[in-house]
Amino acid sequence: MRSHLQTLTRSVSVVRTHTGSSRRPSPKTINNHRMSTNSTGLMFQLKVNPITGNSEWVVIDEQVDDVSPKPMLATTSYLDMLNDSVRNRAYCKAIDKTVSKQCHVLDIGSGTGLLSMMAARAMSVDSSSSSKGMVTACESYLPMVKLMKKVLRANNMNSKIRVFNKRSDELEVGVDVASHADVLVSEILDSELLGEGLIPSLQHAHDKLLVENYRTVPYKATIYGQLVESTYLWELHDLYNHEANVADGIHLVPKGKERILRVKPQQFAMHCDALSEELLLLSEPFKIFEIDFWKRPDSHGETQVHIKATNDGTVHAVISWWVLQLDEEGKIFYSTSPKWINSLSSNIDLSSSDYGTRDWCDHWKQCVWFTKGKGLPVCKDEDICMDATHTDISISYEFNAQSQRSEVDHNDLSTQDSHITLSPERIAIYGDNHWRVSMLKAINYALKGKESPLCVITDDSVFLSVAVAHVSKSSHVIAMFPGLGDKGSQYLQAVADENGYSMDRVQVINTRKQQLTMNDTHQNKVDLLIAEPFYFGAEGMLPWQGLQFWSKRTMLDSMLAEDVSIMPCKGILKACAMSLPDLWRSRRALENIEGFDHTMVNTTLGACGPSSESPCLPFFIWQCGEIQKLSDTYTIMEFDFLKPLSSCQGKAKIEFTEEGLCHGFALWIDWIMDSTNEIVMSTGPDQRYWKQGVKLLAEPLKVGPGRCSTVIEAHFDSSSGELSVNNR
The missing domain is CATH 3.40.50.150 (Vaccinia Virus protein VP39)
Structure with missing residues (x-):
């Protein structure tokens, strides 16, 4: 596999x-x-x-x-x-x-x-x-x-x-x-x-x-789909219309350049059951493709699917899954369908087939295909025509509706070389009004009292680069763009006019340079050193990947002005105890699998068990099946970005506030953006756009208020960049 x-x-x-x-x-x-x-x-x-x-x-x-x-x-x-x-x-x-x-x-x-x-x-x-x-x-x-x-x-x-x-x-x-x-x-x-x-x-x-x-x-696989309305799914891809609701004067996707920041036109794997209460189902499930394993498949396939709308609404996405028929007779099946699907297909008689209800698992999810722009408005009983195409490695969809084609496909050709492909979560963050207001507040605070400041953005944040140039008309901005590189430079140039800055104030340093020098800054000291932090290509990794900012800040130490503003000024490692029965079950130690001993793989695969230790792994907690917080939030340790990079450690005694089985701990970093500690950008479990680190226990622990406690210890090694977490 x-x-x-x-x-x-x-x-x-x-x-x-x-x-x-x-x-x-x-x-x-x-x-x-x-x-x-x-x-x-x-x-x-x-x-x-x-x-x-x-x-x-x-x-x-x-x-x-x-x-x-x-x-x-x-x-x-x-x-x-x-x-x-x-x-x-x-x-x-x-x-x-x-x-x-x-x-x-x-x-x-x-x-x-x-x-x-x-x-x-x-x-x-x-x-x-x-x-x-x-x-x-x-x-x-x-x-x-x-x-x-x-x-x-x-x-x-x-x-x-x-x-x-x-x-x-x-x-x-x-x-x-x-x-x-x-x-x-x-x-x-x-x-x-x-x-x-x-x-x-x-x-x-x-x-x-x-x-x-x-x-x-298997013998064959059938791919099914369903049309849904979902504000959350819309926000994950349509930055242009989402940004139109924000009145801060910053235009990351100006009119005519709607696709300059975008997600890839592909399906995205997601646990859609976590969204079930927020979805409006707009159709019954429909069959899309059948792939036969018993004969030579075609590399390219097309089909036109006619779908009847079951509700009034706006199609924001196609949710899809597949059903695997493992035997030739059609008696043994496996499905990746969401839980709201009660049957595999009208053509399958479940009473005579071998089909087990699937537990939560992370190796196969559902898939989401975003409908263009604001979505496709439909009325109940309306016939919808959808074209589906598969290549040898992917599946895509297109709706035959004029309203779908006219909104985005007229892009200014000048943006073709400057477009940047981002993750859906990053697109949603850039359109989030609360996040933008907080970031702009932090920027204005950092710029206070500085005339003609030299500002260095050390990460891949196009928002910060545009925002500083937009807010401070006298600033000189250097964007390092370690991941975006030339794409970032082309982007800043493409949106300069709409955001009120000229490129003579904005500079992108060659990403191959290991470090800035005073020659790059024309012998000027850095007045403002900032990051979100966000590093292109590191999405989905553990939350302390953002500590790369601390390393960049340390390399630039000799170039910082005495009154330099550093943003974020601090990172705080947070934790809370969690009940995560589905996730823990999926990571538990193996014993006998259908008669075959697998105990020897537990240590290597990082299983939860008495003889092996589970590492910290990145997960969207909100997508991990059944979840429950069992404690308040605790501070484990702090990273002081006002000082150079150094190893550090910390610990906290976790007191449980709820009855339940504790399966482990969620860990994340709160970024303190200003020296007054008022502007905090949290990446915790209450935030959907960031993954948290999860440290699972070897065995679930029965807990309750006043019943027991545990201690979490963490150590950050500045030489390797590794953060180890243990509990006792």
């Missing part, structure tokens, strides 16, 4: 965790790491220092099992997937039905080898037998291959399954394997279904690796 990374055009795999995203969040892949192999066959991991933004290549040694893949694999969702008992049971039953005799089974994207072991058991493969029964497992991600071999040895399956550290398109019949495979088992699926290269993988397997009348598990 996630680790297979089978997009055939890739030579270097860029992989991320949880929401992150290279093209979209890929639940089983790795956070902010890049993998590459050189001519000697060695594999390297590109690791990014969270405080400096610098990278270094680290060799992954295939021969030494204990050389730690732990930091990478602990931040993947393999654990979440393996804890999905409904998925595991469905695959097991389908494999038992399909692999009914000894044959050659090919497992693409093998992970821990679970499906391979199911297939081997179904055949009762005996290595001493002269029969042709065999299982070929291919897995391209080396750390996962090493872990799989441990699992196979522990289950006495290592002699029954041949493992290849390759993508399936690198396997050759007659070279790697002796014969074409009779059965294909795979799970290279993401929330959108196609994003992990399912179609190219099936095409290559059909052409090169499988017999003519092969069988597959």
Whole structure:
């Protein structure tokens, strides 16, 4: 699945965790790491220092099992997937039905080898037998291959399954394997279904690796959709119309340049059940595409879907999910549908099929496609025509309504080279009136009493760059844009006229420079050093990624004026105790999965359990299923940005205020924007636009007022940029 990374055009795999995203969040892949192999066959991991933004290549040694893949694999969702008992049971039953005799089974994207072991058991493969029964497992991600071999040895399956550290398109019949495979088992699926290269993988397997009348598990997948109205979903993409409701004089997306700041035209994975009370459903579920695993799929497909509106409203989004039919008979199913969907399809008789209600899990979510602009107004019983298109890795939608086409597609061609693609949450933040008012208040406070100030923006905030130039007509602005680079410079130039500044007051420093010098500032000291902080490309990471600002501030220490204003001036690490039963269950230690021992993977995957420790992981708390706060908010430690970067530590005794089971702690940073501590930008659980860090307990703890307490300790290492959190 996630680790297979089978997009055939890739030579270097860029992989991320949880929401992150290279093209979209890929639940089983790795956070902010890049993998590459050189001519000697060695594999390297590109690791990014969270405080400096610098990278270094680290060799992954295939021969030494204990050389730690732990930091990478602990931040993947393999654990979440393996804890999905409904998925595991469905695959097991389908494999038992399909692999009914000894044959050659090919497992693409093998992970821990679970499906391979199911297939081997179904055949009762005996290595001493002269029969042709065999299982070929291919897995391209080396750390996962090493872990799989441990699992196979522990289950006495290592002699029954041949493992290849390759993508399936690198396997050759007659070279790697002796014969074409009779059965294909795979799970290279993401929330959108196609994003992990399912179609190219099936095409290559059909052409090169499988017999003519092969069988597959799964058998086919059907993609369904539903039209919804949602103010929240609208705010995640339509900055132009959202900004029109804000009267601060700043125009991040001026008229005629509506797409200069935008989200990618793609589907976004999201736990839509968390929004169910805010959604107005505007249609019944409808079928979009069917992908057959048992025959060669097409790379391109188009269909026109006719939908009847069930309510008056505005279509802000298409929510989609898929239903997996795992067996040829149509008795075994798995669905990623939201909970408000009561049935898979009118064509499926659930009374005679094997379909389990899915628990909350993070490796597969629903998908959201944003409707352009303000959305599509519809009336009850109106017929709506929607065009759906799929490529070999993605699905897109277009409504055949004139009101949809005229609003955004007339963009000024001059913005094509200067547009910036941001995450939906970042788009929503930039349109949020309260956030903008607070930021402008902090800027005005920092500028107070300064004439012709030199202002340096150390992060990738286009809002701050435009706002300072707009508010202070005598300022000189230097934007460092470490992630946006030239795109940021082109953007500032494109919106200058509408925001009342000229580019002779605004400068973007070459992002390849390690540090500003006095030559860059024409020998002037920095009067105002600011950030949100926001670093392009670090969205979805742990909240203390923003401490990169402290490193930038320290590098510029000798260039700061005596009365310099620094914004934010302080960061405060906060925490509160949480009941997170769904999240904890998805990250709990593994034992027996459909008869196969997986205890040996717990430490490497960062499971919650007595013999392994769960790391801090980034999650949108509000999307984590059932949640409850069990304590007040506590300060763990403070980061003083008025002083140079330094290691620090802190702790707090957490007293519980509510009855319940404590599964862990939410952690975040409150950014103190002014020296009076009045302007606070919180990234806590009450805020939807930021991910929090989650530290899960080894075992849930029964708590209540006055019943017990716990201590959280945190240590920040300024040399590595790592923040460790422990509780006792």
